[in-house]
Amino acid sequence: MRSMELARAAFKAVRDCARLKAGENVLVVADSIVDRALVDAFANAACALGGETQVMIFETRPEINREPPKAVAAALAAADLVLDLIQQYIIHTSAYWRARDGGTRILCGTGITEDMLIRLVGDVDYDELVRVGDRLVAIFSAGTECRVETGDGDVLTMTLTGRPQVLRDGLLEGPGDLDYMPGAQLSSAPIEESINGTITVDGSAYPPVGAVGEAIRVTYREGRVVAVEGGPAGARWYEWLAHFNDPKMFCVAHISVGMNPAARLTGNILEDERLVGCFVLGHGSQMPHFKGKLGRASSHTDLVAVRPRILVDGQVVAEAGQFRV
Numbered sequence: 001m002r003s004m005e006l007a008r009a010a011f012k013a014v015r016d017c018a019r020l021k022a023g024e025n026v027l028v029v030a031d032s033i034v035d036r037a038l039v040d041a042f043a044n045a046a047c048a049l050g051g052e053t054q055v056m057i058f059e060t061r062p063e064i065n066r067e068p069p070k071a072v073a074a075a076l077a078a079a080d081l082v083l084d085l086i087q088q089y090i091i092h093t094s095a096y097w098r099a100r101d102g103g104t105r106i107l108c109g110t111g112i113t114e115d116m117l118i119r120l121v122g123d124v125d126y127d128e129l130v131r132v133g134d135r136l137v138a139i140f141s142a143g144t145e146c147r148v149e150t151g152d153g154d155v156l157t158m159t160l161t162g163r164p165q166v167l168r169d170g171l172l173e174g175p176g177d178l179d180y181m182p183g184a185q186l187s188s189a190p191i192e193e194s195i196n197g198t199i200t201v202d203g204s205a206y207p208p209v210g211a212v213g214e215a216i217r218v219t220y221r222e223g224r225v226v227a228v229e230g231g232p233a234g235a236r237w238y239e240w241l242a243h244f245n246d247p248k249m250f251c252v253a254h255i256s257v258g259m260n261p262a263a264r265l266t267g268n269i270l271e272d273e274r275l276v277g278c279f280v281l282g283h284g285s286q287m288p289h290f291k292g293k294l295g296r297a298s299s300h301t302d303l304v305a306v307r308p309r310i311l312v313d314g315q316v317v318a319e320a321g322q323f324r325v
Protein backbone atom coordinates (compact mmCIF):
# COMPACT_ATOMS: atom_id res chain seq x y z
CA MET A 1 0.00 0.00 0.00
CA ARG A 2 1.29 3.44 -0.89
CA SER A 3 0.15 4.95 2.38
CA MET A 4 1.98 8.27 2.03
CA GLU A 5 0.75 8.90 -1.52
CA LEU A 6 -2.75 7.91 -0.43
CA ALA A 7 -2.67 10.31 2.52
CA ARG A 8 -1.46 13.15 0.30
CA ALA A 9 -4.11 12.52 -2.36
CA ALA A 10 -6.95 12.30 0.20
CA PHE A 11 -5.72 15.50 1.84
CA LYS A 12 -5.72 17.26 -1.54
CA ALA A 13 -9.23 15.96 -2.32
CA VAL A 14 -10.69 17.13 1.00
CA ARG A 15 -8.90 20.49 1.12
CA ASP A 16 -8.91 21.54 -2.57
CA CYS A 17 -11.84 19.63 -4.10
CA ALA A 18 -14.31 19.39 -1.21
CA ARG A 19 -13.08 22.71 0.24
CA LEU A 20 -13.62 21.66 3.83
CA LYS A 21 -13.72 24.55 6.28
CA ALA A 22 -12.68 24.02 9.88
CA GLY A 23 -15.65 23.32 12.13
CA GLU A 24 -17.89 21.84 9.45
CA ASN A 25 -19.74 18.61 10.11
CA VAL A 26 -18.24 16.00 7.80
CA LEU A 27 -19.64 12.56 7.05
CA VAL A 28 -17.39 9.97 5.43
CA VAL A 29 -19.75 7.27 4.18
CA ALA A 30 -19.04 3.94 2.51
CA ASP A 31 -20.52 0.50 1.99
CA SER A 32 -18.80 -2.52 3.45
CA ILE A 33 -17.06 -3.48 0.18
CA VAL A 34 -14.89 -0.35 0.24
CA ASP A 35 -11.26 -0.66 1.35
CA ARG A 36 -11.03 0.67 4.90
CA ALA A 37 -7.65 2.26 4.15
CA LEU A 38 -9.46 4.56 1.72
CA VAL A 39 -12.15 5.39 4.29
CA ASP A 40 -9.49 6.08 6.92
CA ALA A 41 -7.49 8.29 4.56
CA PHE A 42 -10.50 10.56 4.00
CA ALA A 43 -11.53 10.56 7.65
CA ASN A 44 -8.00 11.40 8.75
CA ALA A 45 -7.72 14.20 6.18
CA ALA A 46 -11.07 15.68 7.22
CA CYS A 47 -10.05 15.50 10.86
CA ALA A 48 -6.64 17.09 10.19
CA LEU A 49 -8.35 19.95 8.35
CA GLY A 50 -10.55 20.71 11.36
CA GLY A 51 -13.76 18.95 10.35
CA GLU A 52 -16.16 17.55 12.95
CA THR A 53 -15.73 14.14 11.37
CA GLN A 54 -17.92 11.04 11.47
CA VAL A 55 -17.57 7.74 9.60
CA MET A 56 -20.52 5.51 8.61
CA ILE A 57 -20.26 2.14 6.91
CA PHE A 58 -23.31 0.10 5.92
CA GLU A 59 -23.82 -3.32 4.40
CA THR A 60 -23.20 -3.45 0.65
CA ARG A 61 -26.48 -3.53 -1.28
CA PRO A 62 -27.07 -6.00 -4.12
CA GLU A 63 -27.71 -3.19 -6.59
CA ILE A 64 -27.17 0.51 -7.13
CA ASN A 65 -29.58 3.27 -6.13
CA ARG A 66 -31.28 1.43 -3.26
CA GLU A 67 -32.25 3.82 -0.48
CA PRO A 68 -29.58 3.71 2.26
CA PRO A 69 -30.44 2.76 5.89
CA LYS A 70 -32.48 5.43 7.70
CA ALA A 71 -29.60 6.35 9.98
CA VAL A 72 -27.37 6.97 6.97
CA ALA A 73 -30.09 9.02 5.27
CA ALA A 74 -30.43 11.16 8.40
CA ALA A 75 -26.66 11.63 8.63
CA LEU A 76 -26.46 12.65 4.96
CA ALA A 77 -29.05 15.34 5.59
CA ALA A 78 -27.40 16.54 8.79
CA ALA A 79 -23.88 16.95 7.41
CA ASP A 80 -22.38 20.10 5.91
CA LEU A 81 -20.10 17.99 3.74
CA VAL A 82 -20.34 14.35 2.68
CA LEU A 83 -17.35 12.45 1.36
CA ASP A 84 -19.18 9.64 -0.40
CA LEU A 85 -17.19 6.48 -1.13
CA ILE A 86 -20.23 4.18 -1.54
CA GLN A 87 -19.53 1.71 -4.32
CA GLN A 88 -23.14 0.57 -4.95
CA TYR A 89 -23.90 4.21 -5.49
CA ILE A 90 -27.01 5.98 -4.20
CA ILE A 91 -26.85 9.21 -6.20
CA HIS A 92 -30.36 8.76 -7.62
CA THR A 93 -32.05 7.98 -4.28
CA SER A 94 -34.49 10.19 -2.37
CA ALA A 95 -32.07 10.29 0.57
CA TYR A 96 -29.38 11.80 -1.62
CA TRP A 97 -31.65 14.33 -3.28
CA ARG A 98 -33.16 15.38 0.06
CA ALA A 99 -29.72 15.94 1.56
CA ARG A 100 -28.70 18.14 -1.36
CA ASP A 101 -31.97 20.07 -1.25
CA GLY A 102 -31.23 20.73 2.42
CA GLY A 103 -27.80 22.19 1.64
CA THR A 104 -25.43 19.26 2.15
CA ARG A 105 -22.62 19.42 -0.36
CA ILE A 106 -21.33 16.09 -1.58
CA LEU A 107 -18.05 14.98 -3.08
CA CYS A 108 -18.92 11.66 -4.64
CA GLY A 109 -16.13 9.16 -5.16
CA THR A 110 -18.25 6.12 -5.88
CA GLY A 111 -16.07 3.33 -7.26
CA ILE A 112 -12.83 5.13 -6.58
CA THR A 113 -9.87 2.99 -5.53
CA GLU A 114 -6.66 3.84 -3.76
CA ASP A 115 -4.79 3.67 -7.07
CA MET A 116 -7.30 5.93 -8.81
CA LEU A 117 -7.25 8.48 -6.01
CA ILE A 118 -3.48 8.72 -6.21
CA ARG A 119 -3.26 8.83 -10.02
CA LEU A 120 -6.40 10.76 -11.01
CA VAL A 121 -6.63 13.23 -8.12
CA GLY A 122 -3.29 13.37 -6.32
CA ASP A 123 -1.13 13.58 -9.44
CA VAL A 124 -3.39 15.71 -11.67
CA ASP A 125 -3.20 19.46 -12.19
CA TYR A 126 -6.76 20.53 -11.33
CA ASP A 127 -6.16 24.12 -12.41
CA GLU A 128 -5.45 22.86 -15.92
CA LEU A 129 -8.56 20.65 -15.78
CA VAL A 130 -10.65 23.72 -15.01
CA ARG A 131 -9.05 25.68 -17.87
CA VAL A 132 -9.86 22.91 -20.39
CA GLY A 133 -13.35 22.59 -18.92
CA ASP A 134 -14.06 26.29 -19.27
CA ARG A 135 -13.03 26.21 -22.95
CA LEU A 136 -15.37 23.27 -23.61
CA VAL A 137 -18.24 24.96 -21.75
CA ALA A 138 -17.88 28.01 -23.99
CA ILE A 139 -17.94 25.92 -27.19
CA PHE A 140 -20.84 23.65 -26.20
CA SER A 141 -22.86 26.55 -24.76
CA ALA A 142 -22.56 28.56 -27.97
CA GLY A 143 -23.16 25.52 -30.19
CA THR A 144 -26.32 24.26 -31.85
CA GLU A 145 -25.49 20.77 -33.11
CA CYS A 146 -23.19 18.12 -31.71
CA ARG A 147 -22.05 15.35 -34.05
CA VAL A 148 -20.22 12.23 -32.90
CA GLU A 149 -18.40 10.00 -35.38
CA THR A 150 -17.35 6.52 -34.30
CA GLY A 151 -16.50 3.09 -35.66
CA ASP A 152 -16.85 2.44 -39.35
CA GLY A 153 -18.85 5.50 -40.38
CA ASP A 154 -21.36 5.64 -37.55
CA VAL A 155 -22.81 9.11 -36.91
CA LEU A 156 -24.92 10.33 -34.00
CA THR A 157 -26.28 13.88 -33.98
CA MET A 158 -28.14 15.97 -31.44
CA THR A 159 -29.25 19.53 -30.73
CA LEU A 160 -27.70 21.33 -27.76
CA THR A 161 -29.66 24.56 -27.85
CA GLY A 162 -31.34 25.80 -24.70
CA ARG A 163 -29.92 23.23 -22.27
CA PRO A 164 -27.33 24.07 -19.58
CA GLN A 165 -23.78 22.78 -19.92
CA VAL A 166 -22.78 21.28 -16.59
CA LEU A 167 -19.05 21.24 -15.92
CA ARG A 168 -18.16 18.74 -13.22
CA ASP A 169 -14.63 19.92 -12.62
CA GLY A 170 -14.36 18.00 -9.38
CA LEU A 171 -14.56 21.07 -7.14
CA LEU A 172 -17.43 21.81 -4.74
CA GLU A 173 -18.75 25.36 -4.91
CA GLY A 174 -21.33 25.78 -2.14
CA PRO A 175 -24.30 24.35 -0.21
CA GLY A 176 -26.13 21.58 -2.07
CA ASP A 177 -23.42 21.21 -4.67
CA LEU A 178 -22.48 17.77 -5.97
CA ASP A 179 -19.27 16.90 -7.71
CA TYR A 180 -17.23 13.80 -8.38
CA MET A 181 -13.80 12.41 -7.63
CA PRO A 182 -11.93 12.24 -9.84
CA GLY A 183 -12.66 15.21 -12.14
CA ALA A 184 -13.63 16.03 -14.77
CA GLN A 185 -16.53 15.87 -17.21
CA LEU A 186 -18.71 18.23 -19.20
CA SER A 187 -22.32 17.03 -19.36
CA SER A 188 -25.66 18.15 -20.71
CA ALA A 189 -29.05 16.83 -21.80
CA PRO A 190 -29.50 17.44 -25.53
CA ILE A 191 -33.01 18.04 -26.88
CA GLU A 192 -34.49 14.55 -26.57
CA GLU A 193 -36.20 14.17 -29.93
CA SER A 194 -33.12 15.52 -31.74
CA ILE A 195 -30.88 12.57 -30.76
CA ASN A 196 -30.68 10.38 -33.84
CA GLY A 197 -28.17 7.99 -35.39
CA THR A 198 -25.79 5.26 -34.35
CA ILE A 199 -22.72 5.08 -32.10
CA THR A 200 -20.05 2.42 -31.77
CA VAL A 201 -19.33 1.83 -28.10
CA ASP A 202 -15.81 0.45 -27.72
CA GLY A 203 -15.19 1.35 -24.07
CA SER A 204 -17.64 0.56 -21.28
CA ALA A 205 -21.30 -0.19 -20.69
CA TYR A 206 -22.02 0.07 -16.99
CA PRO A 207 -24.06 -1.17 -15.33
CA PRO A 208 -24.16 -4.08 -15.82
CA VAL A 209 -21.24 -4.93 -18.12
CA GLY A 210 -18.08 -2.87 -17.56
CA ALA A 211 -15.50 -2.96 -20.39
CA VAL A 212 -17.37 -4.24 -23.46
CA GLY A 213 -14.48 -6.10 -25.11
CA GLU A 214 -16.08 -6.56 -28.54
CA ALA A 215 -17.61 -3.20 -29.52
CA ILE A 216 -21.38 -2.78 -29.56
CA ARG A 217 -23.45 -0.51 -31.82
CA VAL A 218 -26.41 1.36 -30.42
CA THR A 219 -28.95 3.13 -32.62
CA TYR A 220 -31.21 5.96 -31.39
CA ARG A 221 -34.37 7.46 -32.76
CA GLU A 222 -35.65 10.64 -31.12
CA GLY A 223 -33.56 10.03 -28.02
CA ARG A 224 -34.55 6.40 -27.49
CA VAL A 225 -32.54 3.23 -27.96
CA VAL A 226 -34.11 1.34 -30.88
CA ALA A 227 -31.40 -1.24 -31.65
CA VAL A 228 -28.35 -2.78 -29.97
CA GLU A 229 -26.01 -4.91 -32.04
CA GLY A 230 -22.86 -6.85 -31.38
CA GLY A 231 -21.58 -9.43 -28.99
CA PRO A 232 -22.55 -10.70 -25.56
CA ALA A 233 -21.97 -7.29 -23.99
CA GLY A 234 -24.66 -5.73 -26.19
CA ALA A 235 -27.18 -8.44 -25.38
CA ARG A 236 -26.47 -8.20 -21.66
CA TRP A 237 -26.79 -4.43 -21.64
CA TYR A 238 -30.07 -4.53 -23.58
CA GLU A 239 -31.54 -7.23 -21.33
CA TRP A 240 -30.59 -5.22 -18.27
CA LEU A 241 -32.39 -2.13 -19.66
CA ALA A 242 -35.46 -4.20 -20.54
CA HIS A 243 -35.80 -5.99 -17.19
CA PHE A 244 -36.94 -2.77 -15.47
CA ASN A 245 -40.07 -2.57 -17.65
CA ASP A 246 -39.49 1.17 -17.58
CA PRO A 247 -39.54 2.92 -20.98
CA LYS A 248 -37.40 5.73 -19.54
CA MET A 249 -34.46 3.32 -19.17
CA PHE A 250 -34.12 3.36 -22.98
CA CYS A 251 -33.96 7.15 -23.12
CA VAL A 252 -30.84 9.33 -23.20
CA ALA A 253 -30.54 11.25 -19.92
CA HIS A 254 -27.28 13.04 -20.64
CA ILE A 255 -24.19 13.20 -22.79
CA SER A 256 -20.71 13.78 -21.35
CA VAL A 257 -17.17 14.40 -22.52
CA GLY A 258 -14.30 13.20 -20.31
CA MET A 259 -11.17 15.23 -19.57
CA ASN A 260 -8.88 13.64 -16.98
CA PRO A 261 -5.40 13.34 -18.55
CA ALA A 262 -4.39 10.43 -16.31
CA ALA A 263 -7.48 8.28 -17.01
CA ARG A 264 -7.11 5.04 -18.94
CA LEU A 265 -9.57 2.34 -19.97
CA THR A 266 -9.93 0.01 -16.98
CA GLY A 267 -13.54 -1.23 -17.07
CA ASN A 268 -14.28 0.96 -14.04
CA ILE A 269 -16.89 3.41 -15.34
CA LEU A 270 -15.71 6.14 -12.99
CA GLU A 271 -12.34 6.22 -14.73
CA ASP A 272 -13.48 5.23 -18.23
CA GLU A 273 -16.01 8.06 -18.53
CA ARG A 274 -13.25 10.55 -17.73
CA LEU A 275 -10.90 9.51 -20.53
CA VAL A 276 -9.77 12.59 -22.42
CA GLY A 277 -12.07 13.15 -25.40
CA CYS A 278 -14.35 10.17 -24.76
CA PHE A 279 -18.10 10.48 -25.40
CA VAL A 280 -20.59 9.19 -22.85
CA LEU A 281 -24.30 8.52 -23.25
CA GLY A 282 -26.24 8.19 -19.98
CA HIS A 283 -29.65 6.49 -19.93
CA GLY A 284 -32.47 6.42 -17.38
CA SER A 285 -32.55 8.69 -14.34
CA GLN A 286 -31.76 12.28 -15.12
CA MET A 287 -30.52 14.85 -12.60
CA PRO A 288 -32.82 17.92 -12.41
CA HIS A 289 -29.96 20.35 -13.11
CA PHE A 290 -29.88 19.13 -16.73
CA LYS A 291 -33.33 20.71 -17.23
CA GLY A 292 -34.34 17.82 -19.47
CA LYS A 293 -37.77 16.21 -19.91
CA LEU A 294 -36.88 12.78 -18.53
CA GLY A 295 -36.61 13.12 -14.72
CA ARG A 296 -36.26 10.09 -12.49
CA ALA A 297 -36.29 6.53 -13.79
CA SER A 298 -35.74 3.07 -12.32
CA SER A 299 -31.95 3.28 -12.60
CA HIS A 300 -29.15 4.67 -14.73
CA THR A 301 -26.48 3.30 -17.06
CA ASP A 302 -23.68 4.83 -19.12
CA LEU A 303 -22.04 3.92 -22.43
CA VAL A 304 -18.50 5.11 -23.23
CA ALA A 305 -17.05 5.53 -26.73
CA VAL A 306 -13.33 5.89 -26.21
CA ARG A 307 -11.78 7.84 -29.09
CA PRO A 308 -14.59 9.41 -31.12
CA ARG A 309 -14.50 12.46 -33.35
CA ILE A 310 -16.68 15.05 -31.65
CA LEU A 311 -17.80 18.12 -33.57
CA VAL A 312 -19.84 21.14 -32.51
CA ASP A 313 -21.33 23.07 -35.42
CA GLY A 314 -18.67 21.56 -37.68
CA GLN A 315 -15.72 22.43 -35.45
CA VAL A 316 -13.69 19.41 -34.33
CA VAL A 317 -13.58 19.51 -30.54
CA ALA A 318 -11.96 16.15 -29.88
CA GLU A 319 -10.45 13.43 -32.02
CA ALA A 320 -8.53 10.23 -31.31
CA GLY A 321 -8.52 10.84 -27.58
CA GLN A 322 -7.23 14.42 -27.76
CA PHE A 323 -8.83 17.83 -27.61
CA ARG A 324 -8.47 20.07 -30.67
CA VAL A 325 -9.50 23.25 -28.90
Ligand SMILES: [Fe+2]
Nearest residue numbers: 282283301302
Ligand atom coordinates in the same frame (compact mmCIF):
# COMPACT_ATOMS: atom_id res chain seq x y z
FE1 LIG B 1 -24.42 8.86 -16.42
